[in-house]
Amino acid sequence: MSRPCPCTSKKPYDHCCGPFHAGKAAPETAELLMRSRFSAYALGKVDYLIATRPEAKRAEENREELAQYCKSVSCVGLKIVSKEKGGKADDTGVVTFHASLQANGRRSLHIETSTFARENGKWVYVDGLVKG
Numbered sequence: 096m097s098r099p100c101p102c103t104s105k106k107p108y109d110h111c112c113g114p115f116h117a118g119k120a121a122p123e124t125a126e127l128l129m130r131s132r133f134s135a136y137a138l139g140k141v142d143y144l145i146a147t148r149p150e151a152k153r154a155e156e157n158r159e160e161l162a163q164y165c166k167s168v169s170c171v172g173l174k175i176v177s178k179e180k181g182g183k184a185d186d187t188g189v190v191t192f193h194a195s196l197q198a199n200g201r202r203s204l205h206i207e208t209s210t211f212a213r214e215n216g217k218w219v220y221v222d223g224l225v226k227g
């Protein structure tokens with residue numbers, strides 16, 4: 096029995112973002128990395144959130160703050176709005192998404208255009224432009 100993946104793919108977690116979080120597989124596309132980071136927020140997988148940043152930016156990440164943030168919000172839904180590159184043969188990718196979040200009983204929509212790049216063959220989250 097496997098629960099549905101929090102990235103709202105409708106796939107079981109063990110056949111979606113689970114293997115990425117467990118380090119058994121690496122996302123092949125920028126979109127898959129984006130989805131797996133969303134579900135990592137949903138599940139409080141702070142190590143994964145840090146490991147999927149570029150090496151040079153990992154030191155900026157605050158483990159406590161991330162853990163606190165994960166606890167404070169519920170990740171309700173995820174919609175990929177558009178994507179550029181980010182495929183198996185690409186080294187960069189851009190994904191725009193709408194994430195529905197809930198904190199303190201209030202729903203909010205997080206709109207972000209994220210930039211991804213390959214580092215040592217693996218996709219990492221470089222930065223994001225938040226629009227709402």
Ligand SMILES: [Zn+2]
Pocket residue numbers: 100101102103104108111112113130131134
């Ligand atoms: Zn997933």
